[in-house]
Each structure stands twice: as C-alpha cells, then as structure tokens.
Amino acid sequence: xxxxxxxILCMCTGVLFLALGDAxxxxxxxxxxxxxxxxxxxxxxLPMIALLAHFAGGLxxxxxxxxxxxxxxxxxxxATMVCFVWGLTLLPLAEATAIAFVAPLFVTLLSVPLLGERxxxxxxIASLVGFVGVLIIVRPDGDAFQLGALVLVGAAxxxxxxxxxxxRYGGREHLWAMLFYMTCVPLVVTGCFGRCCSxxxxxxxxxxxxxx
Numbered sequence: 001x002x003x004x005x006x007x008i009l010c011m012c013t014g015v016l017f018l019a020l021g022d023a024x025x026x027x028x029x030x031x032x033x034x035x036x037x038x039x040x041x042x043x044x045x046l047p048m049i050a051l052l053a054h055f056a057g058g059l060x061x062x063x064x065x066x067x068x069x070x071x072x073x074x075x076x077x078x079a080t081m082v083c084f085v086w087g088l089t090l091l092p093l094a095e096a097t098a099i100a101f102v103a104p105l106f107v108t109l110l111s112v113p114l115l116g117e118r119x120x121x122x123x124x125i126a127s128l129v130g131f132v133g134v135l136i137i138v139r140p141d142g143d144a145f146q147l148g149a150l151v152l153v154g155a156a157x158x159x160x161x162x163x164x165x166x167x168r169y170g171g172r173e174h175l176w177a178m179l180f181y182m183t184c185v186p187l188v189v190t191g192c193f194g195r196c197c198s199x200x201x202x203x204x205x206x207x208x209x210x211x212x
Contacts, residue, residue, distance in 0.1 A: 074185020
C-alpha cells in the first residue's frame, strides 16, 4: 500500500469518526446540555491523547514553553465546541454540518492578515463558490436563518481561528502537546461552569442532569 493511499484511508477514517461523533452529540443533545457533552468528550479524550503520546515517544512530547498559546487555543477550541454542539441541538444534523463547511472560507480569508499568506485566484473562487453554497442552505431571507445558523457560523469562525493558530505555532510545538493542552482547557472550563449551573453548587447534579 502506497503512502498516498494510506493517507487517503486515514483521512476517510478520520472524517467517518468525526461524523459519528457529531451524530452522537446530536443524540445526546436531546437530553444533556452542550456543556455536559463537551465535558465528557474532553474527559474521555484526554487520557487517550496522553496514552498515544506515550507510545509515540514518551510523555516528554507534552512539554511546552508556550503555555499562553495553548491556553488561547484551548479557549478557542472551547468556543468552537460550545457553538457547534449547541447548533446541533437547534438544527438537523445534515444542515448543521453543511453550514459548518463555511470554515475553510474563513481559514482562507484569515490567512491573509494573520499569516501573511497570499490567496491564489482559483482558491479564492473555490472558497466563494463554497460560501454561496452555504448561503443557499442557510437562506438569509428565509426561515432557516435563525439562531442555530448563526451559532454554527460562529463555530466555523472559531474553528478557522484554531486552524490558523495551529498553522502558526504547529512547527514550534509538538503535535501531542498541542492536542493535549487544547483538550485540557474545555475540560476545566466546562467543569467550572458545571459547578455554577448545578443546584447548590454540586458538580454531581451537573454531570447527571441538564444545565437549565
């Protein structure tokens, strides 16, 4: 099997698991708050990332000299997840996913002022065509342009910022460190908010019931 074919299979597998994760989040959103879903998602992911880092060369790969950058990326990731999971509870899964595909356009446009990159005309045209497709789905002058659509556009924007920061600092920090600390932040943030949402300030009720 060639390297290119392995890469294609890995990408397809990754997209499949992302779609399954979105479907599960949509299902859980019917009975749980977005904060709960994000909390447990991070809680399960964190030890798995640490385990993979251990087998990929040791936990020393989690060392960092840029804690501020990881905190910023973690906060952006938290905002992305809150908006996306919230949007999944407001719109059908297919429509929510389609709206989220506006993220590549934001990445393309933000790469110019934030990374100093140039946009080739074919790339710009393709991005604009994709944006038109999103507008057809959202229909700004119709009933579909509601809170859910705005929230998901916000999720796409935050996701684009996360990709921009990954591009800017990815060459200076190890992959496992970026993933690990990016996942730590939403775990802490949603856990803290959970205590505020819980009756009597008890975290147990937050972890077992909705936050509203």
